[in-house]
Amino acid sequence: METLIKISQFILSFSLLVIIHELGHYLFARMFGIRVEKFYLFFNPGFSLLKKKIGDTEYGIGWIPFGGYVKIAGMIDESMDTEQMRQPAKPDEFRSKPAWQRLLVMLGGVIMNVILALVIYIGLSWHFGDEYIATEDVKFGWVFNDLGHQVGFRDGDIILSVEGKHIPDASMVFVQIALTKSAEVTVLRDGQELSITVPQEAIASLLNSPDFMSLRIPFVVRGVIAGSGADRAGIFPGDSLVAADGTQMLYFDQYLEYIGSRKGETVELTLYRNDHGEKAPMTLEVEVSEEGKIGLEPYNITRYVPLQTKKYNLLTAVPAGFKRTGAEISSYWKQIKLIFTPKTEAYKSLGGPIAIFQVFPHFWSWEVFWRLTAFLSLVLAVMNILPIPGLDGGHVMFVIYEIITGRKPGEKFMEYAMLLGLLLLFSLIIFATGNDIYRFFIK
Numbered sequence: 217m218e219t220l221i222k223i224s225q226f227i228l229s230f231s232l233l234v235i236i237h238e239l240g241h242y243l244f245a246r247m248f249g250i251r252v253e254k255f256y257l258f259f260n261p262g263f264s265l266l267k268k269k270i271g272d273t274e275y276g277i278g279w280i281p282f283g284g285y286v287k288i289a290g291m292i293d294e295s296m297d298t299e300q301m302r303q304p305a306k307p308d309e310f311r312s313k314p315a316w317q318r319l320l321v322m323l324g325g326v327i328m329n330v331i332l333a334l335v336i337y338i339g340l341s342w343h344f345g346d347e348y349i350a351t352e353d354v355k356f357g358w359v360f361n362d363l364g365h366q367v368g369f370r371d372g373d374i375i376l377s378v379e380g381k382h383i384p385d386a387s388m389v390f391v392q393i394a395l396t397k398s399a400e401v402t403v404l405r406d407g408q409e410l411s412i413t414v415p416q417e418a419i420a421s422l423l424n425s426p427d428f429m430s431l432r433i434p435f436v437v438r439g440v441i442a443g444s445g446a447d448r449a450g451i452f453p454g455d456s457l458v459a460a461d462g463t464q465m466l467y468f469d470q471y472l473e474y475i476g477s478r479k480g481e482t483v484e485l486t487l488y489r490n491d492h493g494e495k496a497p498m499t500l501e502v503e504v505s506e507e508g509k510i511g512l513e514p515y516n517i518t519r520y521v522p523l524q525t526k527k528y529n530l531l532t533a534v535p536a537g538f539k540r541t542g543a544e545i546s547s548y549w550k551q552i553k554l555i556f557t558p559k560t561e562a563y564k565s566l567g568g569p570i571a572i573f574q575v576f577p578h579f580w581s582w583e584v585f586w587r588l589t590a591f592l593s594l595v596l597a598v599m600n601i602l603p604i605p606g607l608d609g610g611h612v613m614f615v616i617y618e619i620i621t622g623r624k625p626g627e628k629f630m631e632y633a634m635l636l637g638l639l640l641l642f643s644l645i646i647f648a649t650g651n652d653i654y655r656f657f658i659k
Contacts, residue, residue, distance in 0.1 A: 218578035225576040227281070229589045231257060233329065233596055234284035240328030241286045244321040251308040254287035288321070315619045322611040329597035330541065336590035338537030344583055345527040346536075349386040349431070351375065353521045356432040359469040363425050368412040371469060372432060373403040390429055394422050395550040431517045435468040444511020445503035451487065451512065458497065459486035468514045476508035483510075544594050552598060604640060605633040 234257055245252050252273045256264070260278030267276030278284075290309025305312045310321065357372040376382070378392040378401050393399045399414045414422070422428055435457040440447050459465055460474050461484050475483060486499045502510050528536055577584055603613040610633070618624045625633075 221580055222576045222578055225580070225585055225588075229576070229585065229592060232589060233332075233593050234258075236328050236332045236593070237325040237596060237600070238284050238286045240324030240326070241288065241321060242324075243328075244317075244324035245286070245288050245310070248313055248317040248321065249308055250310050250313060250317075250321065251289040251306075252286055253289055254285070256286075257284045259283060259285070315615050319612060319615045319619070322608050322615065325608055326597045326601050329593045329600075330545075333544070333590040333593040333597075334537055334541045336586050336593070337540040338533050340583065340586055340590070341528045341536040341540070342530055342533035345525060347523050347525050348384075349517065349521050350524050351383055351386045351389060353524075354386055354431060356434065356467065356520065358429045359432045359467075360429050361425060361427050363418065363421050364428055367414050367418055369401075369403070369429070370405060371467075373405050376402045376404055376409065378402075386431065391547060394419065394428075395547060431521070433468050433514060433517055433520060434466055435471050435512075436515050436519065437512050438515040439513035441511035441513075444509070445505060446511045449485075449500045449502040451485070451500060451502070452489070455487045455489055457485055457487045460484070462486075475504055475510055478504045479508045480504060480506050541594065544591060545598060548595055548598050552602070605636060606640070610634075 238255060238257075242252055242255055254274045254276070256276050256278050258265075258278035259280040259282065260267075260276060261280070263279065264276040265279050267274055269275075288310045290305060290311040310318060313321075354374060357374045358369070359371045360367075360369040360373075375389055378389065378399055379396055380400070380402075381392075383389050383392055393401060393414055396414075397416050397419070401412045401414065403410050403412060437446075437451060437453050437455045437457070439453060440451055457465065457471060460471060465471055465474065482501050482503050484499050485502050486497050488495070488497055504510055576588060600607050601609040601612070603609045605611075605614075614625050614630070614633075
């Protein structure tokens with residue numbers, strides 16, 4: 217059932233994004249009197265699952281559940297239908313229209329994807345508002361994985377700024393570090409401010425390390441697994457752990473590392489039974505399993521750090537939606553630049569369809585669904601505007617060239633450029649899918 221929910225969200229979101237994108241091309245083409253021969257969700261080589269012709273346009277659903285397209289008369293596109301281009305141009309064809317109209321037709325998909333994300337973000341702000349942990353409330357600092365330690369961070373560091381800028385939302389700290397070349401991070405450690413530089417060479421590994429950093433929490437017991445070593449020793453929910461084998465330990469990450477190193481042994485844990493009215497510390501002997509576990513679940517960060525909530529009415533939700541849309545476009549554009557910067561090796565983090573599928577949760581949440589759909593809509597917009605033949609940005613590039621020089625690229629040149637662009641795109645898709653397979657099934 218969980219897999220079915222993920223698949224349903226993926227297909228629904230992806231189908232909506234494709235329809236909206238292609239609708240942008242369709243509407244601008246119709247606006248300028250250009251004939252649209254086909255409007256398809258998914259690709260249909262050989263045959264279609266469903267199709268119906270209304271006027272000059274055939275509407276349908278293809279059998280390959282990936283992407284979609286509109287076939288605009290008089291245009292060399294991914295269908296590579298060059299036969300039509302050998303005939304004399306007709307007034308209702310793309311090639312017969314002024315350059316500025318053709319430019320808007322090609323930008324239509326990107327424009328609609330941005331509008332869709334904007335509308336979703338406005339709606340989300342209005343209905344749900346924003347919940348976040350403020351970075352100034354992170355009083356226990358952060359915990360880092362091995363990569364973080366290699367870069368120079370230490371568990372308990374409190375991050376003050378990235379590139380001299382304060383990041384109000386704690387969840388965005390990692391994003392800012394990951395998307396900034398040679399990011400300079402200012403931290404507070406043992407009462408002193410220090411500067412740590414994250415080198416470009418670490419970016420590829422960092423982008424593939426979702427556990428690079430997490431908020432540090434004290435170890436107050438939320439739950440005890442029945443029959444575990446902690447249960448047999450008499451540890452109860454609400455107990456606060458403060459030491460292990462006589463060494464002071466106040467935080468969950470410290471116990472995770474220490475107990476993991478004592479597999480199959482017995483440890484002495486010192487704790488306070490605060491929730492039971494007992495003030496004096498007590499020490500219990502706890503058996504560690506062969507897996508390095510004792511069967512305790514800690515409270516999450518919201519027990520110690522308040523969630524900030526920002527509510528919007530419809531009027532204030534509009535600028536909030538614009539701000540979020542602009543921030544997401546800027547963030548993803550930085551990721552694209554990193555991918556095309558070989559020194560960062562960020563291309564190793566490039567993901568394909570499997571990676572997109574994996575971001576959807578195994579439970580149904582309309583809030584999560586719409587947030588992911590808005591983000592993916594902007595991803596589709598940014599990717600499509602890249603100046604690669606076969607993408608909208610490739611067509612835009614040639615039209616802008618025509619506007620500037622007054623010369624239209626030849627049809628043969630356009631055919632070869634389209635073939636080269638499609639070869640590049642298929643190579644990127646194969647590479648990204650290979651990354652997916654390696655990350656999710658091999659690594």
